[in-house]
Amino acid sequence: MELAKRLCDTFGPAGREGAVRELIRAEIKDYCKDTTVDRLGNLIAHIPAKRKNAEKIMLCAHMDEIGLIVTHVDKKGFLRFTNIGGIFKERILYERVIFENGVIGVIGVETKPETPERPRMDNMYIDIGAKNRNEAAAMVKIGDIAAFCEHAVVLKKRLLAKALDDRIGCYCLIETIKKLKSHKDDLYFVFTVQEEVGLRGARTGAYAIAPMYAIAIDVTDTGDTPEASKMAVSIGNGVAIKVKDSGFISNPVVKEQLVRYAREAEIPYQLEILEHGTTDAAIIQVVKQGILSGVLSIPTRYIHSTSELCDWADVDATVQLLLQVCKRGLSPS
Amino acid sequence: MLRELSEYMGVSGGEQRIRAFIKEQIKDDVDEMIEDAYGNLIVKKGKVTALRILLTAHMDEVGFIITGIEKSGLLRFATIGLAPQVLYAKRVVIGEKAIPGVIGHKPVHQVKHEETEKLVETKDLFIDIGVSSKDEAKKHVGIGELGTFCTEFREVGETIFGKAFDDRIGCYMLMEVIKKTSVPLYCAFTVQEEAGLRGARIAAYRVNPQVAIAVDATASGEWPEEKDVPLYPEIGKGPVITIADRSLICDRELVALLEHTAQKHAIPYQFKKPMIGGTDAGAIHLTREGVRAVAVQTPARYIHSPLAIANKKDIKAGIKLLTSSIEAIAQKESQWS
Numbered sequence: 001m002e003l004a005k006r007l008c009d010t011f012g013p014a015g016r017e018g019a020v021r022e023l024i025r026a027e028i029k030d031y032c033k034d035t036t037v038d039r040l041g042n043l044i045a046h047i048p049a050k051r052k053n054a055e056k057i058m059l060c061a062h063m064d065e066i067g068l069i070v071t072h073v074d075k076k077g078f079l080r081f082t083n084i085g086g087i088f089k090e091r092i093l094y095e096r097v098i099f100e101n102g103v104i105g106v107i108g109v110e111t112k113p114e115t116p117e118r119p120r121m122d123n124m125y126i127d128i129g130a131k132n133r134n135e136a137a138a139m140v141k142i143g144d145i146a147a148f149c150e151h152a153v154v155l156k157k158r159l160l161a162k163a164l165d166d167r168i169g170c171y172c173l174i175e176t177i178k179k180l181k182s183h184k185d186d187l188y189f190v191f192t193v194q195e196e197v198g199l200r201g202a203r204t205g206a207y208a209i210a211p212m213y214a215i216a217i218d219v220t221d222t223g224d225t226p227e228a229s230k231m232a233v234s235i236g237n238g239v240a241i242k243v244k245d246s247g248f249i250s251n252p253v254v255k256e257q258l259v260r261y262a263r264e265a266e267i268p269y270q271l272e273i274l275e276h277g278t279t280d281a282a283i284i285q286v287v288k289q290g291i292l293s294g295v296l297s298i299p300t301r302y303i304h305s306t307s308e309l310c311d312w313a314d315v316d317a318t319v320q321l322l323l324q325v326c327k328r329g330l331s332p333s
Numbered sequence: 334m335l336r337e338l339s340e341y342m343g344v345s346g347g348e349q350r351i352r353a354f355i356k357e358q359i360k361d362d363v364d365e366m367i368e369d370a371y372g373n374l375i376v377k378k379g380k381v382t383a384l385r386i387l388l389t390a391h392m393d394e395v396g397f398i399i400t401g402i403e404k405s406g407l408l409r410f411a412t413i414g415l416a417p418q419v420l421y422a423k424r425v426v427i428g429e430k431a432i433p434g435v436i437g438h439k440p441v442h443q444v445k446h447e448e449t450e451k452l453v454e455t456k457d458l459f460i461d462i463g464v465s466s467k468d469e470a471k472k473h474v475g476i477g478e479l480g481t482f483c484t485e486f487r488e489v490g491e492t493i494f495g496k497a498f499d500d501r502i503g504c505y506m507l508m509e510v511i512k513k514t515s516v517p518l519y520c521a522f523t524v525q526e527e528a529g530l531r532g533a534r535i536a537a538y539r540v541n542p543q544v545a546i547a548v549d550a551t552a553s554g555e556w557p558e559e560k561d562v563p564l565y566p567e568i569g570k571g572p573v574i575t576i577a578d579r580s581l582i583c584d585r586e587l588v589a590l591l592e593h594t595a596q597k598h599a600i601p602y603q604f605k606k607p608m609i610g611g612t613d614a615g616a617i618h619l620t621r622e623g624v625r626a627v628a629v630q631t632p633a634r635y636i637h638s639p640l641a642i643a644n645k646k647d648i649k650a651g652i653k654l655l656t657s658s659i660e661a662i663a664q665k666e667s668q669w670s
Contacts, residue, residue: 015582039543039584040623069577069607072562080562082608084577142604143576194582204623 001159001312003027004171005152008161011100013067013145014084014197017041019100020063024170024191031177032189042205043191047183054185056211057330058291059176059322060202060280061169061218062195065162066304068097068126068146073137077130079105082121084145085196089121091305098149103128103139105146148306157312158235164308166195168298168315169217176322184329195280202280206287213254213292213330216281217318219310220245220274220297231274235299236311238268239318242295247278248285253332254294261324267317272297292330296321334358336486338505339495342426344396344479345413345528348372351392355504355522362511363520372524373536379517384670386518386659387542387624388510389533389613390503390549391526394496395637396481399427399460399474406464407437408474410455414527417455419638425460427480432473434462434480482639491569491645498633498641499550500526502648506548506631509652516656516663526613530580533613537620544587544625544662544669547614548655550643551575551605551630566632569644571601572651575628577608580615584625591627594658600650605630625669629655 012020021043029035032045043063048054066085073079098104105128109119116123126146130136152161159168173189180187188209193201195218206214220240223231233240241258242250262269274297285293296318301309343351352374356366365377374392395414402408408427412420420436427434437459439448460480464470484496507520519540523532526549537545551573554564566573574591575583595602605628618626631651633643662669 015577015585038623039625040618042623071607074561074563076561084582084608143607145577197582200581200619201623203619204621208622 001154003174004159004168005161007167007171008152008163011098011147012063012065012163013147014064014194016100016145017063017193020167020170021191024063024174027174028177031180038205038208040201040204041193042201044205044209045177045189047177047180047187047189049184049186055213055329055331056186056188056209057325058188058190058206058209058211058214058284059173060190060192060205060214060216061173062166062192062201062280063170064193064196065147065165066196070140070142070144073133073140073142075133077128077132077136079126079128079136079140080122081126086304088304090118093124095306096149097126097146099140099144099146104149150306158309159312160307160309162306162308164300164310165219165303168219168300168310172217172298172315172318172322175319176326179319179323180326183326187326192280199280199283203283203287206284206291210288211291214281214284215293215325216279216284216295218279218295218297219300219303219308220272221277221303222299222301225301233270233272233299235301235309236313237270237299239314239321240270240272240297240299242272242274242297245274245278246276247282248295250294251292254292254330257330257332258294258296258321258325261328262321265320265324267320267324268313269317269321334508335493335505338501339486339497342431342481343392343394343497344481345393345525347479348392348524351504352522355392355508359508359511369535369539371532371535373532374522375536375539376511376520378511378520379515381517381519384544384663384666385540385542386516386662387521387537387540387545387617388507388518388655389521389523389536389545389547389617390507391500391523391532391613392504393524393527394481394499394501395527396479399476399478399480401476402467402470402474403459404467406466406470408434408460408462408470410460410480412455414637416637417453417458420458421453423639424483425480426483427460427462427474428478430473432462433483434460437461484639493643493645494640496639496641498643499636502550502631502633502643503548506648506652506655510655513652514656514659516659518659523613530611530613530616534616534620537617537624541621542624545614545617546655547612547617547626547628549612549628549630550633550636551610552636553632553634554606555634565606566603568632568634568642569646570603572647572654573603573605573630573632575605575612575630578605578610578612578628579608580611581618581626583614583627587625587627590661591629591654591658594661595654598653598657600654600657602654
């Protein structure tokens with residue numbers, strides 16, 4: 001799990017994915033014909049088919065995580081901020097954050113009697129230990145972006161880390177590339193940018209590649225914690241094959257192929273219907289003339305918090321199923 | 334030129350008068366001029382080679398559209414990019430014939446006490462063109478016609494007052510850049526930005542640029558604030574560079590290039606408060622394989638209202654920032670194309 005831990009611990013909020021990209025590129029470049037970075041910052045790794053007239057398959061996971069962006073520096077050196085991506089404000093108080101240059105801070109909150117009981121983000125601030133505005137301005141400036149700085153830990157066969165959404169998806173793709181023995185089609189592994197702010201990188205990446213099929217690898221919620229909202233997905237029960245979410249209905253042909261491959265290779269799987277949230281596949285499916293798309297999800301608890309939790313058996317199952325997809329293609333035979 | 338650009342009407346979807354004016358003003362300075370199916374005016378200046386730079390400014394302004402005519406001859410309307418709070422009792426003009434009217438409302442004497450507590454909504458307002466029946470109203474105005482505020486442009490020293498600064502200031506800046514620069518480039522005067530960055534998306538698809546700069550106006554933040562959170566940007570303190578807003582996270586190297594260029598030429602500049610608003614750059618950067626994009630904006634007080642206030646020093650500095658920056662980009666063509 002060392003590589004997965006490193007991926008999660010690396011700094012990479014939306015728009016600032018450079019360090020994650022370099023880490024991934026170093027891991028995969030020897031296994032691919034070429035790795036390129038496009039204008040928005042997507043990393044595209046190509047493993048061509050050996051046969052002629054092969055179809056193009058795009059497999060993608062997003063590199064970016066949620067974060068915070070500095071909007072003000074006050075006289076006493078406290079930073080005001082707002083969110084990059086879907087931050088739950090009640091989950092971030094007193095959490096530590098880290099900037100790209102290594103500056104660390106903690107999130108505090110106003111404590112006047114009139115401060116709302118459930119403080120808004122504009123009632124909060126980041127304390128970087130600066131004495132005043134000048135000192136703070138030498139450390140951080142307006143527009144600088146911070147990530148959370150919890151470190152990944154292994155709990156038995158489970159991984160607890162920030163940014164499992166979606167570094168665990170990136171990890172699955174890296175492992176697939178490394179373990180790839182035989183493949184049928186023209187494979188494009190795309191590590192996308194800016195998913196958390198609106199599925200942005202996936203859109204331009206899919207346009208450039210124009211594949212016949214696309215599979216996004218991302219995390220999904222579960223219904224397996226105490227008094228949780230009902231959802232028929234649990235961690236440890238296998239890779240989740242998406243049926244639908246709030247922005248996407250899986251292409252039935254793709255979904256059926258994924259289910260068939262999982263069943264035939266005896267890979268544990270579960271079907272997923274996610275009521276709130278979506279993935280890169282939601283935008284990929286409507287690029288150009290339309291791209292036949294599906295999603296494989298790693299069931300994950302506490303998504304968009306500073307400690308997300310997934311089960312290693314599900315990660316293995318996801319990689320196994322991806323290897324089947326590479327080996328057999330996605331066209332109905 | 335700023336006077337005409339401010340006073341002429343060009344609400345989203347009805348930009349024809351602005352387009353005709355711009356065309357007339359720049360026709361001798363450009364090599365190609367295309368008007369696309371949705372009304373974007375796309376021009377090419379110079380011999381564009383491998384590197385395609387696109388500068389955009391939107392021609393449309395906020396306003397309203399007539400949705401119904403009451404028996405009494407009063408007009409119902411829906412807003413385009415306007416909050417109802419700025420409408421109360423304002424003078425307006427409607428349609429190509431520029432029919433004058435006023436936004437009517439219940440007079441204060443008839444407002445019930447509990448109603449004074451609540452914010453006005455568009456459904457409580459109507460437009461009065463001074464007629465007494467539906468038939469009479471229909472002679473002047475039809476459903477679907479667009480309208481805007483009736484605001485005279487005025488200047489006092491470096492300060493300018495007027496409507497539609499968002500984004501006629503940007504149009505003006507683009508026209509000046511076209512006249513001044515020797516860098517080959519595309520410029521698009523876009524439609525329907527206020528209705529959802531619509532024209533820019535189509536224009537960028539056609540031009541297929543590698544680098545784009547949206548030139549727009551942005552709200553300045555100079556109202557009194559209790560907390561110690563410095564408000565910005567301010568008018569008179571230079572053009573505004575966007576790092577990230579609701580519509581895009583700007584290309585980092587372009588932001589750095591703009592900042593570096595401003596410093597090198599001693600051009601004043603300021604940053605926009607992150608994650609507020611959006612510009613045409615949002616639609617442009619997601620076009621085709623992706624476009625490296627940034628926004629340069631002129632700060633103006635009270636945009637999206639009948640009257641905004643801006644400073645000509647910011648406009649001049651913005652033009653200088655744009656011409657110097659595109660020169661810097663063109664000098665390193667291979668890095669950007």
